[in-house]
Amino acid sequence: MPGSKSARASAGFLTPRALALVFLWFSFIASRPTVAQSAPPEPTLRVTGIVERHLVLHDSDLQKLPRKHVAVTDEKGNPATYDGIAVADILRRAGAPLGKQLRGPQLRLYIVANAADGYRVVYALPEFDPDFVNQVVILADRRDGHPISSPEGPFRLVVPGEKRHARWVREVTSFDVE
Numbered sequence: 001m002p003g004s005k006s007a008r009a010s011a012g013f014l015t016p017r018a019l020a021l022v023f024l025w026f027s028f029i030a031s032r033p034t035v036a037q038s039a040p041p042e043p044t045l046r047v048t049g050i051v052e053r054h055l056v057l058h059d060s061d062l063q064k065l066p067r068k069h070v071a072v073t074d075e076k077g078n079p080a081t082y083d084g085i086a087v088a089d090i091l092r093r094a095g096a097p098l099g100k101q102l103r104g105p106q107l108r109l110y111i112v113a114n115a116a117d118g119y120r121v122v123y124a125l126p127e128f129d130p131d132f133v134n135q136v137v138i139l140a141d142r143r144d145g146h147p148i149s150s151p152e153g154p155f156r157l158v159v160p161g162e163k164r165h166a167r168w169v170r171e172v173t174s175f176d177v178e
């Protein structure tokens with residue numbers, strides 16, 4: 001049939017050869033984490049979900065954001081200081097609604113903090129917003145002046161004022177806004 005012939009021509013990108021190339025490409029992508037393990041990548045934080053811009057922030061990007069310092073008590077009751085970036089400043093870069101924009105339907109938004117060990121914790125967006133809360137939640141990259149090593153770091157959430165520390169997520173890898 002002449003009609004089906006032209007249809008085949010216009011769907012030329014679906015030829016078996018093209019499909020094989022796509023398959024090879026995905027196999028390559030799937031194999032990459034194994035390769036990456038031999039050379040540890042720069043610590044990275046992702047912001048995904050319902051935001052204006054998805055972000056992939058490298059350590060060097062995070063260092064450019066304003067620094068915050070908090071003095072807290074750790075889970076064992078010992079004093080500790082943490083330095084890092086207000087989570088609000090990270091979310092603002094992704095275009096999440098904060099301040100006057102955080103109202104009405106936006107108040108249904110929540111954030112899932114994901115950790116390298118699979119631990120996941122939920123926060124409501126206002127919990128990070130300095131217009132709503134006094135105590136700033138930070139993504140810490142230093143404890144007592146030193147970089148935080150795995151499995152606590154390189155990035156750890158510090159939630160001052162929260163009595164139990166179950167939401168102080170260690171080794172944070174991403175924030176998903178849902």
Ligand SMILES: Nc1nc2c(c(=O)[nH]1)N[C@H]1C(S)=C(S)[C@@H](COP(=O)(O)O)O[C@H]1N2
Nearest residue numbers: 075076115117119165166167168169170171
């Ligand atoms: N990634 C990750 N973060 C985590 C946890 C975990 O299992 N995985 N446990 C939480 C709990 S229940 C507590 S009490 C604190 C303990 O913090 P610490 O290890 O600094 O004492 O970490 C929190 N953060």
Ligand SMILES: [Mo]
Nearest residue numbers: 075164165166
């Ligand atoms: Mo805990």
